[in-house]
Amino acid sequence: MGLPRVNILFEQLAASAIQRGERGIVALLLKDAAAQGTHEIIMDTDIPTGLSDANKKQIKLALIGGVNAPLKVIVRVGDPVTETDWSLGLAWLETVKFDYLVIPEIVTAELSTIASWVGSQRTNRKMIKAILPDHAADKEYIINFTTDSIVVGEDTYTSAQFCSRIAGLIAGTPLNIATTFQPLPEISSVQSYTKTQLDTAIDNGEFVIYHDGEKVKVARGVTSFVTTTQTKGESFKKIKIVEILDLYYTDITKTISDNYIGKYPNSYDNKVLLITAIQAYHRQLEADQLLDVNVNVVGIDLDAHREYLTNNGVDITSMTDEEIKTANTGDDVFIESRIKPLDAMEDISVKAYL
Template structure:
């Protein structure tokens, strides 16, 4: 019976391959155990220096944050941790925040791994390069979500927030247009973005954040039913007070796509890229046996995702019919369908 660590030379199609990808799939699905939020902050008065990364996690995260950034500047970090992020990766902006500073920040973030990014506070005119940065990374094979928001004054005019959603339309960007109330104080959506980023990072990819209860007293702007519908159609993420609690109306990106769906796609692409690189590239012959081993491993990974309701069970993995796999090149056609959550329930009651 095959088992243990996977040997790239022998037992190519036996359980060793399956075990490796089951482990990868399990790590992918959990979310909360691996959820990392990257924050850019501009206010710090402790030992932290500009243009530097600091990783905060574990029981000492808050005390370390106070030492690094000063007790009055750790709200974004606290909010990300409150949302459930395992790690908060903080990048310190320089005193002068201009185009060059944003470019330096984006370049630095390109070298780090994280699941969700948010600005730790209100940053002026940051969206100009944000969308370009997200799209460039996607083209280069790096996948993550971004959460952004606006100032308190803009939150009071949902049309302005919706216009911002249009400007930032993308499958990977979430635009929060309603802030919260904490301890009687109005908090802008830009400041609450870190909280939402933590929630997204901590949520397993087989779960939705729609109707998730938030630890807020109220929202800073209660929208009418018509305003909520308009916001959702614009791709805006809205917080509502349902009469008892504050909840996320619907977990969507600025493109209108579901966050659950996009995170599943991101996780699949990232996991396949990382694990195929480690296990197959340069290690397996490109012949019939090697191609079967590759297909078997990918199917095993998809099977685990299907068993956890990330994707449906009618997936397929086969050699491409359009491109010939020969030399050092292998082409696979993979078909998957993400599982959605119940978000609209209709009753017809006959009496």
Template structure:
């Protein structure tokens, strides 16, 4: 068991660095060289410009400008009728954090959104940035909605061409108090087509660029989640909050799977050791300014879930067990834990009132 606590401490210590090194996937349509499907790049020096069209070389450079730890370029034939399916098949079991598509039509963008929503439903933490999809309503789908862009050098482009730039940016965000994509300035841009109402666009789950006194900036960094329930709160529409949640979920699940699963008897004493290790991990995330130091940030046995598990198999006396009795009656091979934590978001909104006497 001490090994688990050491692993959690190592994960917490490296949390900020790991969060800033996401792996991005960029899907491009290109027939220049059909001898490969996937190309992995770690810097601009890895890029052979003869393998792609000039437009896609520019797209790849834009994605690398965000400094992801790796950029995986997936090449799909330009005449493909199933662009996203072909790209996902080529990726296979390749690990990645963010994915985007440049050059496809609205149907392809919708297909990518649908794929990621399916992965979200399966409990995965992959995220996508898509262009102008109709109401994806997903914590893991970012919906970019700027229609037209004018570059500082005079070039004009439709908004989907900016997907690679944002893909690189979002995959390189650090999950600390000081890091957020909100209000990010893009000096390479001269102007963009504004939304009719910025606040309404944010409320609709759209990410967009806007003109701000001669500077083009990124709007509030939200994903497309707009339906809020008991399990899906408004906080989860923040890209930064979601990134932090995904990191914590992945760390705990991977550590349990690698160092705890099927290695210890399922009894409360062993569960307490696991809970203690998780709480130590949370404490280290407080130190890293990922969790709020004014909040308890504690994990424990999920009393209600464990009680209901016993009731579901006819153990009627479980209905009157005390919390302590529930904890000490572990359920078969299942471990029921929950946690109450507060993840810090970046400071973005500002209100300052001055009273004159």
């Protein structure tokens, strides 16, 4: 009877995409003499009482969120005496689910190592991101937060110390809007920028916050990615776009892995049923305004089929595209998907006439 369960799962995932996008998980790596181990925190009352005031504030900053609160904050507290780096914390993070990594006490010499670790996790299909202070990684999965001198009440935070707040802000922002111009009402004062300095920072892939004369808000929701290529264009500079792409990749790969691979014969009919299920996923994401309409396609990857058949000794010179598309490909499935995520309104020009 085909793949009804896979089809239903894809539709359910698409229908819940916005909710999942606005309920991200923030991971904090801390060091403290007390409360060592791992903790799952949903509200202030879950914060271990033995932690230092500074570490408690880091967790509270992450919990503030954006439009919504993050789903939760997961914390590993390491021993500040015996742990000279973050390797034990990173090993733990490989075993748990999270979306955004922050290390408030990170030092400059450790930034490249953490960025590389995040990249390796994404290579292994764990689509996480990190908020790092003053690190021009030029990667779509690193948010380079560079604003300093952030005053909240009686406390003044550096860029590194405020990354927890930025992670919670991004985690609590729905996928159908951007963090651009999102306010941070608790801040009374922040590093000053001129208009030129703001433009330059954004063009350099810096996530900055500034005072607009009335309130402190995000300048633009950008990643640290700045060097475009033929395969990665301007879209990868936007946090919102990268979030949708990561959601798409995770939903597709996990659903296929859990509910399709090894469970159905690799016939052309079953390939078409899988394609139909992914198309239904596209339609729902379009309805939720996460993907643009009428431009998202999925189908058999004909080039991959040609390469497979040729490598397996099949003469394809006289084969039609239909014959190549329906050919037996052993246990391999080659599907090609092209999507166009929707950005948020950010640059608006209005012409007024008398």
